[in-house]
Amino acid sequence: MTAFATGPAAGFIDPVHAAQRVFSALMRAMAEPGRVQPLASDLVPPAPLSPELAAVALALLDYETPVWLDAALAASPQVAAFLRFHTGAPVVADPGKARFAFFADGQSLPPFQAFAQGEPDNPDRSTTLVVAVARFEAEPLTLAGPGIDGTRGFGAVPLPVDFAARLEANGSAFPLGVDLILCAPGAVAALPRTVRPVAHPSVRA
Amino acid sequence: MTAETVTTPAPNGAEPPAIRYNFAYLDEQTKRMIRRAILKAIAIPGYQVPFAGREMPMPYGWGTGGVQVTAAILGACDVLKVIDQGSDDTTNAVAIRSFFETTAGVATTTRTADATVIQTRHRIPETPLKAGQVLVFQVPIPEPLRFLEPRETETRRLHGLGDYGLIHVKLYEDIARHGHIATTYAYPVTVNGRYVMDPSPIPKFDNPKMHMSPALQLFGAGREKRIYAVPPFTPVVPLDFEDHPFAVQHFAEPCALCGGQGVYLDEVILDDAGGRMFVCSDTDYCATRQGEGHTGRMSAPYAAPPATAATGAEPPIAASGSGDRP
Numbered sequence: 001m002t003a004f005a006t007g008p009a010a011g012f013i014d015p016v017h018a019a020q021r022v023f024s025a026l027m028r029a030m031a032e033p034g035r036v037q038p039l040a041s042d043l044v045p046p047a048p049l050s051p052e053l054a055a056v057a058l059a060l061l062d063y064e065t066p067v068w069l070d071a072a073l074a075a076s077p078q079v080a081a082f083l084r085f086h087t088g089a090p091v092v093a094d095p096g097k098a099r100f101a102f103f104a105d106g107q108s109l110p111p112f113q114a115f116a117q118g119e120p121d122n123p124d125r126s127t128t129l130v131v132a133v134a135r136f137e138a139e140p141l142t143l144a145g146p147g148i149d150g151t152r153g154f155g156a157v158p159l160p161v162d163f164a165a166r167l168e169a170n171g172s173a174f175p176l177g178v179d180l181i182l183c184a185p186g187a188v189a190a191l192p193r194t195v196r197p198v199a200h201p202s203v204r205a
Numbered sequence: 206m207t208a209e210t211v212t213t214p215a216p217n218g219a220e221p222p223a224i225r226y227n228f229a230y231l232d233e234q235t236k237r238m239i240r241r242a243i244l245k246a247i248a249i250p251g252y253q254v255p256f257a258g259r260e261m262p263m264p265y266g267w268g269t270g271g272v273q274v275t276a277a278i279l280g281a282c283d284v285l286k287v288i289d290q291g292s293d294d295t296t297n298a299v300a301i302r303s304f305f306e307t308t309a310g311v312a313t314t315t316r317t318a319d320a321t322v323i324q325t326r327h328r329i330p331e332t333p334l335k336a337g338q339v340l341v342f343q344v345p346i347p348e349p350l351r352f353l354e355p356r357e358t359e360t361r362r363l364h365g366l367g368d369y370g371l372i373h374v375k376l377y378e379d380i381a382r383h384g385h386i387a388t389t390y391a392y393p394v395t396v397n398g399r400y401v402m403d404p405s406p407i408p409k410f411d412n413p414k415m416h417m418s419p420a421l422q423l424f425g426a427g428r429e430k431r432i433y434a435v436p437p438f439t440p441v442v443p444l445d446f447e448d449h450p451f452a453v454q455h456f457a458e459p460c461a462l463c464g465g466q467g468v469y470l471d472e473v474i475l476d477d478a479g480g481r482m483f484v485c486s487d488t489d490y491c492a493t494r495q496g497e498g499h500t501g502r503m504s505a506p507y508a509a510p511p512a513t514a515a516t517g518a519e520p521p522i523a524a525s526g527s528g529d530r531p
Contacts, residue, residue, distance in 0.1 A: 021280060027240075030436075031421045059237070064238065123249050128244070192248035
């Protein structure tokens with residue numbers, strides 16, 4: 001981290017193909033909700049920005065995408081400098097104005113309603129939440145929806161305790177709602193607004 | 206703009222070309238913009254996401270939307286197949302395939318099973334697609350309600366409200382006029398029970414292939430500047446009525462070259478005396494079957510049937526002949 005004396009940490013070594021590989025993982029993750037895709041990142045961003053969050057930022061952000069940072073990320077001037085230098089994305093304080101929102105900690109997700117939900121005529125104008133988690137698991141959620149052949153077990157640590165209820169509420173507003181990208185070390189999974197948590201088969205009456 | 210460029214291989218050791226393009230032609234900011242639109246399109250299946258479509262080095266109507274989507278998703282390791290009405294060797298397919306060979310240097314194929322990205326104009330391959338494959342459609346008019354309601358503000362509102370009465374009236378008028386639903390291509394579908402979508406001008410024969418397909422389907426409309434998507438394993442249901450259920454076309458005879466049945470056939474006029482043949486629209490499927498030894502009514506060696514063909518009667522299959530094909 002001595003590089004901060006001279007400037008922000010380096011971006012992708014191979015910007016064109018690295019951005020394509022990150023996008024390809026995101027596209028497949030979004031197309032198959034809850035399925036964990038490998039995501040290799042050679043970035044060494046300033047803490048608390050994880051290498052995977054940084055890879056998603058550099059692959060998707062530019063001057064067209066206002067970005068909102070959670071308290072941990074916003075507290076670090078190096079993170080803001082890193083994102084500003086490599087993407088040029090304006091950092092906004094109002095979560096409702098952000099196209100993307102980044103979270104260093106999945107535990108402290110604010111209510112999804114704080115972010116842009118899209119408009120009935122333009123549901124694509126909603127925020128994409130990019131959340132760092134420690135790891136993925138195959139429970140406790142059972143997901144269904146487009147991109148899932150039947151159901152798929154999914155879980156991530158840490159997430160809010162009421163995460164299933166939030167997903168349910170987010171999906172019930174379809175076509176409005178936010179889309180989530182979850183990043184663990186070396187892996188990514190997505191939960192678009194189409195995904196629905198279903199009761200576990202063993203619980204069903 | 207970036208350090209990465211692709212050099213066209215100079216033939217015969219000649220001077221390298223003066224113009225070099227970024228990988229897959231588009232600049233990186235354009236790719237990011239298209240990629241963001243693709244992610245939102247996947248998250249809202251069937252909804253048309255506006256995007257800032259660029260001018261491409263080909264006219265509108267030649268697949269500029271599909272080319273931009275392909276350019277945004279293509280990676281160095283991808284294997285690209287391009288088809289035009291099922292054919293790998295027509296002008297549009299050859300031009301777009303060579304465009305990406307030149308600007309991206311990616312491997313190309315005509316084999317459906319070997320491709321990771323398939324750009325298509327107006328067909329879905331006969332070989333069932335696999336998980337992990339991406340099918341990119343070229344779309345001329347993305348809005349299924351456009352010919353019923355010309356105002357974009359109104360059609361967006363109708364989609365927002367899920368008000369699709371208009372398009373059902375259109376199908377009903379088909380029945381009133383023709384006795385059946387006469388729409389045979391660009392047959393509207395409902396995606397995941399919400400958005401009505403134009404599947405691009407594929408024959409309605411191909412509509413069932415979109416339903417719960419394991420492949421990701423992306424749609425790009427260049428002139429109209431819209432991108433939309435159908436994720437894998439997503440219900441895609443053609444609109445119909447209980448007493449006039451959706452049904453696909455059936456062909457009376459198999460492919461004349463490979464004997465394939467249950468596939469989409471093109472009619473080829475052979476002479477000015479009523480002679481005709483039906484062959485697979487999907488050239489890769491037909492060539493693969495012929496390579497496996499399947500033959501059709503007009504496979505070589507073939508002798509032109511006697512005059513009965515001109516009357517429209519079913520000609521007898523020639524057992525042997527001189528070998529000259531029509």
